[in-house]
Amino acid sequence: MQFPSIEIPVQKIFTQNSVALFLKREDLIHPDISGNKYWKLFYNINHYLAENPAAPLIITFGGAFSNHISAVAALGKSEGIPTLGIIRGDELKDNWQENSTLKKAFENGMVFRFVTRESYRNKAALTNTLQTEFPNALIIPEGGTNAYAVWGIQHMLSEGTKEFDYLCTAVGTGGTAAGLSKFAKENQSVLGFKIVKDNSLEDSILNLSRRKNFKLIEADFGGYGKINAEIVGFINEFYNAYKIPLDPVYTGKMMFKLINMIKSGYFAEGTKILAMHTGGLQGIAGANDFLKSKNRELINF
Numbered sequence: 177m178q179f180p181s182i183e184i185p186v187q188k189i190f191t192q193n194s195v196a197l198f199l200k201r202e203d204l205i206h207p208d209i210s211g212n213k214y215w216k217l218f219y220n221i222n223h224y225l226a227e228n229p230a231a232p233l234i235i236t237f238g239g240a241f242s243n244h245i246s247a248v249a250a251l252g253k254s255e256g257i258p259t260l261g262i263i264r265g266d267e268l269k270d271n272w273q274e275n276s277t278l279k280k281a282f283e284n285g286m287v288f289r290f291v292t293r294e295s296y297r298n299k300a301a302l303t304n305t306l307q308t309e310f311p312n313a314l315i316i317p318e319g320g321t322n323a324y325a326v327w328g329i330q331h332m333l334s335e336g337t338k339e340f341d342y343l344c345t346a347v348g349t350g351g352t353a354a355g356l357s358k359f360a361k362e363n364q365s366v367l368g369f370k371i372v373k374d375n376s377l378e379d380s381i382l383n384l385s386r387r388k389n390f391k392l393i394e395a396d397f398g399g400y401g402k403i404n405a406e407i408v409g410f411i412n413e414f415y416n417a418y419k420i421p422l423d424p425v426y427t428g429k430m431m432f433k434l435i436n437m438i439k440s441g442y443f444a445e446g447t448k449i450l451a452m453h454t455g456g457l458q459g460i461a462g463a464n465d466f467l468k469s470k471n472r473e474l475i476n477f
């Protein structure tokens with residue numbers, strides 16, 4: 177993978193209660209390997225390819241709407257490497273073509289193995305079996321989070337991000353928050369907006385970053401992937417106001433919570449906040465399929 181040829185823009189959203197909010201548009205880094213996925217994969221892939229495996233193969237894990245699965249499939253296509261996706265839920269075996277994320281990943285060359293939720297939960301056993309079956313393969317954990325991923329996240333920070341007091345990201349598996357925490361300046365704090373209910377996240381992030389400069393905030397809206405009318409309304413209003421698309425699983429929930437915190441006076445006057453737009457926009461098609469089936473307001477840009 178190459179360093180991106182574009183300068184990633186930082187866009188001002190507003191100043192409210194004397195607090196300035198900006199959004200770094202990492203979603204623009206690549207059309208299909210967007211946001212934090214690009215950086216989480218960067219050193220994983222480059223290190224693997226530098227070892228010159230005879231028959232390269234990338235294996236990874238994810239749910240039916242996973243942004244990570246989508247990014248790995250696109251990466252496999254662009255680098256000419258076969259990809260195997262271990263997908264949670266064997267019930268999808270017969271109808272995955274109806275799922276927009278999996279359909280696109282398949283078009284990008286990914287081969288799937290659908291596993292029961294029970295065996296999916298036991299990743300260590302699954303990984304061992306896969307490594308025996310495919311000894312040359314690069315097996316990337318769910319969400320792409322590992323030490324290489326954390327190292328890659330440093331590139332979301334630059335000279336231009338030094339002036340901010342807070343760096344914010346949505347948190348799934350914690351790699352992005354860990355990278356921001358590890359590479360933040362001394363005077364910067366990281367806020368991670370938890371999208372999943374997972375009490376082990378605090379420790380996993382600390383293990384990866386080795387710094388206690390971050391705080392986790394609940395932003396799960398009743399559970400991972402839960403999309404209600406309030407979040408859809410917020411995403412549509414945000415787009416109308418700022419012409420920036422947000423996804424309903426990660427960035428929409430982070431911005432909803434963060435803006436409410438600003439409005440309710442959580443931050444001191446004069447604070448400058450930088451939120452990371454970590455992409456995930458591929459998930460909107462799947463969310464809209466669901467919303468359409470329930471006859472509810474769609475996300476529309």
Ligand SMILES: Cc1ncc(COP(=O)(O)O)c(C=O)c1O
Pocket residue numbers: 211212213243244319321346347348349350351352353423426427454455456457
């Ligand atoms: C759009 C988006 N934002 C945020 C995250 C959370 O990143 P992490 O798993 O590193 O916590 C993800 C998952 O990779 C994601 O797809």
